Amino acid sequence: MDTHPSFTALTLFLALPLILYAFYGLFGLHSLHTRPPSKPQGPIAPIIWTYHATSLTPTQQQQQQQQQQQQQHALDTWRRHHPTWRIHVLTPDTVHGYLHGLPNWQNAGLLRAPALWEDLVALHVIYEHGGVWLESTTALHQPIQLPEKEVAVVPLRPHSLIRRHAFAGQRRSPFFRHWRDEYLRLLQYPSVTHYLQSIFTITPLDNLSPEEHVTALALEHSLLKDPFPPESIATEGVFRLS
Numbered sequence: 001m002d003t004h005p006s007f008t009a010l011t012l013f014l015a016l017p018l019i020l021y022a023f024y025g026l027f028g029l030h031s032l033h034t035r036p037p038s039k040p041q042g043p044i045a046p047i048i049w050t051y052h053a054t055s056l057t058p059t060q061q062q063q064q065q066q067q068q069q070q071q072q073h074a075l076d077t078w079r080r081h082h083p084t085w086r087i088h089v090l091t092p093d094t095v096h097g098y099l100h101g102l103p104n105w106q107n108a109g110l111l112r113a114p115a116l117w118e119d120l121v122a123l124h125v126i127y128e129h130g131g132v133w134l135e136s137t138t139a140l141h142q143p144i145q146l147p148e149k150e151v152a153v154v155p156l157r158p159h160s161l162i163r164r165h166a167f168a169g170q171r172r173s174p175f176f177r178h179w180r181d182e183y184l185r186l187l188q189y190p191s192v193t194h195y196l197q198s199i200f201t202i203t204p205l206d207n208l209s210p211e212e213h214v215t216a217l218a219l220e221h222s223l224l225k226d227p228f229p230p231e232s233i234a235t236e237g238v239f240r241l242s
Helices: 006-025 056-079 115-130 172-186 192-199 210-225
Strands: 049-051 085-089 131-134 153-157 159-169
Touching: 049 115, 056 085, 115 131, 115 159, 115 172, 115 210, 172 192, 172 210, 192 210
Parallel strands: 049 085, 049 131
Antiparallel strands: 131 159, 153 159
């Protein structure tokens, strides 16, 4: 059976950055890079962070009401599995009290879109404070197993992009600094598509939602620019999510 051209291009588009990074890690090419290995900032803090947006329009308010039950269920699972952990639920009214490097929403350009703004909050909070980021409707099936590593992420099969709804890291980790800084480059572009076209020569966007994958693709691009020791990243056995 013939493979559709756009599917083939999409697969290459999603897989190429991670293939290059895996090759780099497998053959130890990081030894050629001038940046020394990251110094751990202590264990990943037992703190869960999330964000609850405030709905402005009637349609958004209706959607928020539909989400509230899912959010409450998620919170219940976090508390059940981690009764001694701190849980911070950030809102538009409180977020800047915790995150001093976060731009004002009014000046965030295309990052004002709800999903993109939430990802911007997530990257800032893990870099500035450390801990675990969970999207607000993400329930836990079992306790989080914090690794003795600097970063924990969940690969998205089959392309191995990073899932947006759960990751963890030590405070001030270069991994999250580089990811955050690359993501902030979106402020320089009129659209997500223009940003993606600036970092990839192959841009088969027909079957791809740019907003859905841009956070993960920004990470892949940041790793190509500023390689991070693969042995400092945990990808298995940390999260069991719904």
